[in-house]
Amino acid sequence: MTGKRxxxxxxxxxxxxxxxxxxxxNDMFGHINNxxxxxxxxxxVVRFLxxxxxxxIMTAPVIPYAAESLCRFRRQASFPDVIEGALKVEHLGNxxxxxxxxxxxxxxxxxxxxxHWVHVFVDRESGRPLPIPGPLRETFEALRSTxxx
Amino acid sequence: MTGKRxxxxxxxxxxxxxxxxxxxxNDMFGHINNxxxxxxxxxxVVRFLxxxxxxxIMTAPVIPYAAESLCRFRRQASFPDVIEGALKVEHLGNxxxxxxxxxxxxxxxxxxxxxHWVHVFVDRESGRPLPIPGPLRETFEALRSTxxx
Amino acid sequence: MTGKRxxxxxxxxxxxxxxxxxxxxNDMFGHINNxxxxxxxxxxVVRFLxxxxxxxIMTAPVIPYAAESLCRFRRQASFPDVIEGALKVEHLGNxxxxxxxxxxxxxxxxxxxxxHWVHVFVDRESGRPLPIPGPLRETFEALRSTxxx
Amino acid sequence: MTGKRxxxxxxxxxxxxxxxxxxxxNDMFGHINNxxxxxxxxxxVVRFLxxxxxxxIMTAPVIPYAAESLCRFRRQASFPDVIEGALKVEHLGNxxxxxxxxxxxxxxxxxxxxxHWVHVFVDRESGRPLPIPGPLRETFEALRSTxxx
Numbered sequence: 001m002t003g004k005r006x007x008x009x010x011x012x013x014x015x016x017x018x019x020x021x022x023x024x025x026n027d028m029f030g031h032i033n034n035x036x037x038x039x040x041x042x043x044x045v046v047r048f049l050x051x052x053x054x055x056x057i058m059t060a061p062v063i064p065y066a067a068e069s070l071c072r073f074r075r076q077a078s079f080p081d082v083i084e085g086a087l088k089v090e091h092l093g094n095x096x097x098x099x100x101x102x103x104x105x106x107x108x109x110x111x112x113x114x115x116h117w118v119h120v121f122v123d124r125e126s127g128r129p130l131p132i133p134g135p136l137r138e139t140f141e142a143l144r145s146t147x148x149x
Numbered sequence: 150m151t152g153k154r155x156x157x158x159x160x161x162x163x164x165x166x167x168x169x170x171x172x173x174x175n176d177m178f179g180h181i182n183n184x185x186x187x188x189x190x191x192x193x194v195v196r197f198l199x200x201x202x203x204x205x206i207m208t209a210p211v212i213p214y215a216a217e218s219l220c221r222f223r224r225q226a227s228f229p230d231v232i233e234g235a236l237k238v239e240h241l242g243n244x245x246x247x248x249x250x251x252x253x254x255x256x257x258x259x260x261x262x263x264x265h266w267v268h269v270f271v272d273r274e275s276g277r278p279l280p281i282p283g284p285l286r287e288t289f290e291a292l293r294s295t296x297x298x
Numbered sequence: 299m300t301g302k303r304x305x306x307x308x309x310x311x312x313x314x315x316x317x318x319x320x321x322x323x324n325d326m327f328g329h330i331n332n333x334x335x336x337x338x339x340x341x342x343v344v345r346f347l348x349x350x351x352x353x354x355i356m357t358a359p360v361i362p363y364a365a366e367s368l369c370r371f372r373r374q375a376s377f378p379d380v381i382e383g384a385l386k387v388e389h390l391g392n393x394x395x396x397x398x399x400x401x402x403x404x405x406x407x408x409x410x411x412x413x414h415w416v417h418v419f420v421d422r423e424s425g426r427p428l429p430i431p432g433p434l435r436e437t438f439e440a441l442r443s444t445x446x447x
Numbered sequence: 448m449t450g451k452r453x454x455x456x457x458x459x460x461x462x463x464x465x466x467x468x469x470x471x472x473n474d475m476f477g478h479i480n481n482x483x484x485x486x487x488x489x490x491x492v493v494r495f496l497x498x499x500x501x502x503x504i505m506t507a508p509v510i511p512y513a514a515e516s517l518c519r520f521r522r523q524a525s526f527p528d529v530i531e532g533a534l535k536v537e538h539l540g541n542x543x544x545x546x547x548x549x550x551x552x553x554x555x556x557x558x559x560x561x562x563h564w565v566h567v568f569v570d571r572e573s574g575r576p577l578p579i580p581g582p583l584r585e586t587f588e589a590l591r592s593t594x595x596x
């Protein structure tokens with residue numbers, strides 16, 4: 001029913017960042033709370049946009065809005081695990097991109113979770129979708145074509 | 150690309166709770182951060198389990214684990230909006246349930262967001278899936294058969 | 299050593315707001331996490347500034363910066379408790395105000411926690427302290443002079 | 448009014464951990480939200496208790512409860528800054544310890560914030576204060592006597 005499909009592998013992802021967990025990421029069950037996984041997704045995407053695409057989302061005229069996200073929870077992690085957040089481009093449209101994401105415990109082959117996050121690029125003022133600006137698109141293309149890069 | 154499909158309507162949902170927003174739910178864009186929508190989903194599901202299904206997730210021998218969640222972000226909301234979180238049963242399996250969820254600003258007809266959340270019921274000790282216990286199943290059946298109930 | 303001093307009483311506070319807890323406010327010990335109490339303080343102060351002082355902190359030319367906060371943790375609370383957040387003015391300076399805060403479980407006489415929060419009013423652009431503007435000051439004076447008002 | 452006193456210096460603190468910020472630590476003002484500073488304090492104290500004092504707070508018979516915390520906000524930090532959280536022992540009582548804490552941006556001499564956090568050690572079952580167990584006390588003594596250690 002939950003569609004866990006194939007196991008994600010690190011090599012599919014061209015951008016990886018380390019995310020140390022915090023004690024407050026754990027919930028009453030003693031494991032990382034499932035909602036926090038989206039926080040980790042957010043860290044990965046925002047860092048990619050800042051470090052690779054050089055977009056300053058507080059001032060850029062074209063900004064990304066989340067349209068949809070999904071996470072499949074595969075295994076458990078707990079503070080003080082260090083999480084490796086991994087990013088790839090699953091689909092690149094005219095105004096939107098669907099990021100593929102996976103989270104691994106440092107050193108583990110099997111992912112703790114994977115999913116996607118759809119960003120639509122909009123005009124900061126009007127909120128209307130706009131074509132993804134050329135330099136951004138080039139950065140996204142580069143990520144798409146360099147798995148494990 | 151993001152599959153927004155049909156607009157969710159309040160009448161489809163049999164359990165609704167009010168969730169006042171907090172200033173810290175807003176992010177740097179001045180709107181409720183998309184990850185917080187999953188926090189609101191969590192409030193709705195946990196309150197249903199506590200109030201209707203009378204399950205104490207800290208002591209029950211059979212507990213729900215999140216297997217997958219998804220959210221479609223349709224409109225924006227901001228502190229100090231009050232959110233109405235709405236719940237229905239989309240699918241009831243042997244060991245799992247897929248909740249349908251939608252969030253509305255109080256008084257608005259159109260949803261801010263909708264999505265789903267899959268719970269698998271597992272043995273607290275072993276973590277292995279178990280059939281949903283009878284009394285829980287009856288409560289879930291009752292929700293499924295009383296839209297807007 | 300922790301200086302719990304006198305028990306705070308609701309009647310000392312002129313502005314009270316209800317704050318429903320969320321499941322995620324609990325930590326691994328099964329009680330509201332102590333850091334979340336500052337989130338509740340924040341809700342109370344922000345709502346006072348918005349509702350009574352009519353300050354829009356995203357656009358106002360003079361904005362409040364936190365300079366210091368403190369919380370004494372007296373009793374435990376847990377989801378799904380509803381918290382009443384209570385506010386008074388402890389000290390009103392030229393550029394700053396020290397809010398007195400207390401949190402009660404709805405219906406309880408004894409506070410769960412109390413503390414303070416110091417705001418310094420600064421120029422949005424330069425970050426330099428400025429005298430509290432007249433209309434704000436009047437609102438703060440009104441709160442100070444109407445305990446339980 | 449806010450008692451900023453002397454500037455804290457790294458050399459006063461015997462235990463330092465790095466805490467990468469997350470985008471969600473920023474608030475609408477574009478800086479780390481003041482409440483998050485307590486989350487950073489929590490990370491530092493919990494990691495000290497786990498790594499140096501080897502206490503497993505989920506199973507230990509004697510556990511620490513927060514009794515009071517305070518933070519002075521001195522400078523601003525923002526994602527993606529890396530924060531260095533620094534810990535010392537300010538006071539060691541029979542059942543309680545007052546931790547001194549400071550936060551620095553990596554490489555900066557001046558602290559972003561400093562404050563304290565009081566822990567009372569209690570019996571897990573009854574919640575009553577107990578003398579700090581011998582091995583814990585020795586670890587706390589060691590931290591107290593090795594500034595910058």
